[in-house]
Amino acid sequence: xxxxxxxxxxxxxxxxxxxxxxxxxxxxxxxxxxxxxxxxxxxxxxxxxxxxxxxxxxxxxxxxxxxxxxxxxxxxxxxxxxxxxxxxxxxxxxxxxxxxxxxxxxxxxxxxxxxxxxxxxxxxxxxxxxxxxxxxxxxxxxxxxxxxxxxxxxxxxxxxxxxxxxxxxxxxxxxxxxxxxxxxxxxxxxxxxxxxxxxxxxxxxxxxxxxxxxxxxxxxxxxxxxxxxxxxxxxxxxxxxxxxxxxxxxxxxxxxxxxxxxxxxxxxxxxxxx
Amino acid sequence: xxxxxxxxxxxxxxxxxxxxxxxxxxxxxxxxxxxxxxxxxxxxxxxxxxxxxxxxxxxxxxxxxxxxxxxxxxxxxxxxxxxxxxxxxxxxxxxxxxxxxxxxxxxxxxxxxxxxxxxxxxxxxxxxxxxxxxxxxxxxxxxxxxxxxxxxxxxxxxxxxxxxxxxxxxxxxxxxxxxxxxxxxxxxxxxxxxxxxxxxxxxxxxxxxxxxxxxxxxxxxxxxxxxxxxxxxxxxxxxxxxxxxxxxxxxxxxxxxxxxxxxxxxxxxxxxxxxxxxxxxxxxxxxxxxxxxxxxxxxxxxxxxxxxxxxxxxxxxxxxxxxxxxxxxxxxxxxxxxxxxxxxxxxxxxxxxxxxxxxxxxxxxxxxxxxxxxxxxxxxxx
Ligand SMILES: Cc1ncc(C[n+]2csc(CCOP(=O)(O)OP(=O)(O)O)c2C)c(N)n1
Numbered sequence: 001x002x003x004x005x006x007x008x009x010x011x012x013x014x015x016x017x018x019x020x021x022x023x024x025x026x027x028x029x030x031x032x033x034x035x036x037x038x039x040x041x042x043x044x045x046x047x048x049x050x051x052x053x054x055x056x057x058x059x060x061x062x063x064x065x066x067x068x069x070x071x072x073x074x075x076x077x078x079x080x081x082x083x084x085x086x087x088x089x090x091x092x093x094x095x096x097x098x099x100x101x102x103x104x105x106x107x108x109x110x111x112x113x114x115x116x117x118x119x120x121x122x123x124x125x126x127x128x129x130x131x132x133x134x135x136x137x138x139x140x141x142x143x144x145x146x147x148x149x150x151x152x153x154x155x156x157x158x159x160x161x162x163x164x165x166x167x168x169x170x171x172x173x174x175x176x177x178x179x180x181x182x183x184x185x186x187x188x189x190x191x192x193x194x195x196x197x198x199x200x201x202x203x204x205x206x207x208x209x210x211x212x213x214x215x216x217x218x219x220x221x222x223x224x225x226x227x228x229x230x231x232x233x234x235x236x237x238x239x240x241x242x243x244x245x246x247x248x249x250x251x252x253x254x255x256x257x258x259x260x261x262x263x264x265x266x267x268x269x270x271x272x273x274x
Numbered sequence: 275x276x277x278x279x280x281x282x283x284x285x286x287x288x289x290x291x292x293x294x295x296x297x298x299x300x301x302x303x304x305x306x307x308x309x310x311x312x313x314x315x316x317x318x319x320x321x322x323x324x325x326x327x328x329x330x331x332x333x334x335x336x337x338x339x340x341x342x343x344x345x346x347x348x349x350x351x352x353x354x355x356x357x358x359x360x361x362x363x364x365x366x367x368x369x370x371x372x373x374x375x376x377x378x379x380x381x382x383x384x385x386x387x388x389x390x391x392x393x394x395x396x397x398x399x400x401x402x403x404x405x406x407x408x409x410x411x412x413x414x415x416x417x418x419x420x421x422x423x424x425x426x427x428x429x430x431x432x433x434x435x436x437x438x439x440x441x442x443x444x445x446x447x448x449x450x451x452x453x454x455x456x457x458x459x460x461x462x463x464x465x466x467x468x469x470x471x472x473x474x475x476x477x478x479x480x481x482x483x484x485x486x487x488x489x490x491x492x493x494x495x496x497x498x499x500x501x502x503x504x505x506x507x508x509x510x511x512x513x514x515x516x517x518x519x520x521x522x523x524x525x526x527x528x529x530x531x532x533x534x535x536x537x538x539x540x541x542x543x544x545x546x547x548x549x550x551x552x553x554x555x556x557x558x559x560x561x562x563x564x565x566x567x568x569x570x571x572x573x574x575x576x577x578x579x580x581x582x583x584x585x586x587x588x589x590x591x592x593x594x595x596x597x598x599x600x601x602x603x604x605x606x607x608x609x610x611x612x613x614x615x616x617x618x619x620x621x622x623x624x625x626x627x628x629x630x631x632x633x634x635x636x637x638x639x640x641x642x643x644x645x646x647x648x649x650x651x652x653x654x655x656x
Contacts, residue, residue: 077344262326
């Protein structure tokens with residue numbers, strides 16, 4: 001049995017998350033991935049914004065920084081650049097990372113700074129009670145879309161890749177062993193890595209879809225039925241993929257990392273002109 | 275990351291923004307995160323030139339919110355960190371200024387003021403943010419804001435801003451303005467050691483600290499830097515361990531403590547330039563570049579035998595009321611020249627009867643000059 005207590009602030013439990021929430025599944029996956037790295041807990045800085053997902057760092061025994069809504073990546077960038085030896089991990093809800101934090105998200109991708117971002121994509125604003133987010137499915141009901149959501153959603157992985165992230169993976173809270181691996185690979189990757197985790201909030205989102213989901217289990221089934229592994233997706237026609245999403249390590253390239261580049265700049269100036 | 279802060283004595287003829295950056299470097303600043311905005315940009319440009327040469331970090335972020343976020347993150351990792359901006363950027367920073375207050379993170383925010391509201395007059399001088407510096411962020415919070423009025427003071431007050439922020443573990447704001455920022459003057463950069471440089475206190479011993487927000491009495495909390503103790507930092511109300519709490523008595527006390535730690539040690543913060551205040555019947559209260567014009571008027575009046583005096587808070591927030599009250603009581607008239615529509619006046623009004631007060635307000639984008647002050651005084655007599 002894996003010993004989670006070595007990585008948890010056990011006295012801070014129970015956590016604040018509702019029954020049926022996917023956040024706890026991701027927390028355990030994250031802890032297993034951290035354990036696999038063998039990193040010293042003193043060298044890990046876990047940063048978050050505001051939201052249900054962002055309460056996660058409070059439960060983990062490392063350096064933890066709970067910032068302001070949307071700003072986790074900005075804080076994390078400062079931490080990493082000031083002390084590049086730290087392993088910096090950011091956890092963020094879909095609203096936190098992609099709405100209020102969207103600008104920081106694309107620029108962190110572009111800089112390719114060595115930070116791993118785990119996006120807890122439950123397709124809704126959980127903490128504030130189920131208002132629509134940039135990833136709420138069209139047609140769903142939300143607290144601020146009582147007549148059905150009319151906006152299109154982001155393809156988070158495509159956005160990350162387009163903005164320059166050098167590692168992009170997508171998993172779900174249903175496919176847990178795969179998720180462990182994506183998060184671990186993201187940690188091992190040098191550069192900006194993004195893991196989008198498709199998961200669900202039954203309390204504020206599922207319950208509002210009267211016919212679609214009868215319980216949080218139906219939301220897990222939704223993930224199971226919609227997820228198409230990358231290899232399989234390559235054999236499928238676009239019309240077969242409609243309404244589904246592709247999972248796996250979707251993008252992985254090498255490109256100079258930001259803090260390394262900065263260190264290179266500092267070295268190049270040593271004993272130079274002035 | 276350490277910076278080499280060995281400074282030789284040197285004479286510079288330079289603008290206030292460069293003096294500000296030099297002051298930061300003197301104080302050991304080793305992290306700058308910023309976003310370009312007139313009239314503050316030269317601060318960032320100078321830091322971009324110098325920091326990588328001194329093993330420090332410079333980054334231009336995607337906006338001012340990100341800039342202050344990066345600064346706070348760097349400060350928690352142990353850096354002495356700063357950002358510089360102007361009106362619109364300062365507005366964007368407000369939420370995170372509050373974060374630095376409640377999480378007790380030392381950092382320096384320079385605001386080289388310009389006109390407003392909104393884009394206003396980007397290249398013209400104003401003193402538009404005296405009150406935003408105090409009340410901009412939501413919630414009760416301590417504010418320390420320093421207002422230089424010369425190029426040399428841009429240097430010395432930036433050093434002092436770092437010292438105060440490190441000592442009190444709170445953000446400190448330097449309020450320059452377009453005139454002071456861009457004007458060139460000669461000044462002497464002191465040798466290392468000539469001006470004291472204060473570094474934050476971190477826990478003694480093995481550095482392990484389970485109660486980073488424990489503070490005895492009026493003393494600031496003593497957080498370690500990230501890398502030891504594995505503690506938690508949050509913008510939620512928290513207890514001494516740093517973890518969120520809704521316990522009413524802890525919330526009440528900790529909200530009061532972050533104010534008290536600053537306001538109960540005013541003697542370490544107050545700084546006023548007082549000229550002829552002992553017997554002044556006509557007292558000028560003014561800060562920053564406007565105070566230079568006021569000073570000229572005071573000298574001119576004194577030459578003519580008029581008992582004029584100048585009260586110039588260099589620490590604007592907290593307002594040096596202990597020094598001000600006796601001067602205000604002695605004076606028959608209090609003239610408040612400022613490049614806004616009465617922000618400093620709102621403070622003066624708390625300590626002096628409004629019939630005594632003569633506001634002098636200029637928001638045209640022009641520098642406030644001595645003639646304008648004299649003309650306003652003359653007009654008031656008619
Ligand atoms: C500046 C600011 N705006 C709005 C809020 C209110 N708020 C708190 S959490 C949140 C959204 C949370 O949704 P998400 O980021 O998707 O995370 P989840 O709670 O679903 O895990 C909002 C809008 C805030 N705290 N700060």
